[in-house]
Amino acid sequence: MRILLSLLFLAGCAAPAAGPAPPASLRLVSYNIKHGLGMDGELDLERVGDYLESTGADVVLLQEVDERASRSGGVDQAAVLGARLGMTAHFAPFMDFQGGRYGLAILAAPRVLDAEVIALPAGTREPRSAMVVTLDLDGTTLRVANAHLDWLADDERRVAQARALLEALIVEAGDGLGAPSATILGGDLNDVPKSPTLALLQGWTAFRRVGPAAPTFPADSPDRTIDHFLIAPVGAFPGAQVRVLDEPLISDHRPVQLDLAPEP
Numbered sequence: 001m002r003i004l005l006s007l008l009f010l011a012g013c014a015a016p017a018a019g020p021a022p023p024a025s026l027r028l029v030s031y032n033i034k035h036g037l038g039m040d041g042e043l044d045l046e047r048v049g050d051y052l053e054s055t056g057a058d059v060v061l062l063q064e065v066d067e068r069a070s071r072s073g074g075v076d077q078a079a080v081l082g083a084r085l086g087m088t089a090h091f092a093p094f095m096d097f098q099g100g101r102y103g104l105a106i107l108a109a110p111r112v113l114d115a116e117v118i119a120l121p122a123g124t125r126e127p128r129s130a131m132v133v134t135l136d137l138d139g140t141t142l143r144v145a146n147a148h149l150d151w152l153a154d155d156e157r158r159v160a161q162a163r164a165l166l167e168a169l170i171v172e173a174g175d176g177l178g179a180p181s182a183t184i185l186g187g188d189l190n191d192v193p194k195s196p197t198l199a200l201l202q203g204w205t206a207f208r209r210v211g212p213a214a215p216t217f218p219a220d221s222p223d224r225t226i227d228h229f230l231i232a233p234v235g236a237f238p239g240a241q242v243r244v245l246d247e248p249l250i251s252d253h254r255p256v257q258l259d260l261a262p263e264p
Helices: 045-055 077-085 156-169 196-203
Strands: 026-032 059-067 088-097 100-108 111-120 128-137 140-148 171-173 176-178 183-188 208-211 227-232 241-244 256-260
Touching: 026 045, 026 140, 026 183, 026 227, 045 077, 059 077, 059 088, 059 140, 059 183, 077 088, 077 100, 088 111, 088 128, 100 111, 100 128, 100 140, 111 156, 128 156, 140 156, 156 183, 156 196, 183 256, 196 208, 196 227, 208 241, 208 256, 227 256
Parallel strands: 026 059, 140 183
Antiparallel strands: 026 256, 059 100, 088 100, 111 128, 128 140, 171 176, 183 227, 208 227, 241 256
């Protein structure tokens, strides 16, 4: 598996040239799993693992993950799901919680060269962090970032978190701004596509939102799109496809799938 990465550092709002498409596929899935608690009130991490395996994902971005918290049976959920999928597990804690910790995680089948936890401004009721892993894809690198932003209707804290995330991921380069290597940002951003949060993430001509178009929450009858994938630099992976997966039961969010694939 090999991904050719393109870095485009653009100033202002000039339209970017298209970067090269990856010659082999890579599938990422972002899923807020609500610590395994389904819409039916059942706590069942095994069915989360079964479902994730069925997606054929190479990389999984998980939000609302427990590490040895009592409400989820003292299980290290990221480690259990990683072992189930044959992937390495990388956990980013938000806070201590019920005898363990609570946060988010990235599971990866490709080799992980580096994993970093990024502290974000605190949310209204809990701290927040993001995670970035650098993947080795047959000698090229791809950064994957996972974020779960504040959820309240007042977006002040959410926008501050998005700004801090950008500052961690994006650097100045010549006369513009860009990522030091191609970067996929995904997760539960708790805001809709035309919100100030998403506008900020795209406003530096650093990231472009690639989807999805369909709503992702609540899972049983979704009416808003708050789970997203974005790509930097803006011209990288022009053939990327994003879709919401039809899973209405095992969490309160629907999973979102991103495919990086060659152009036809």
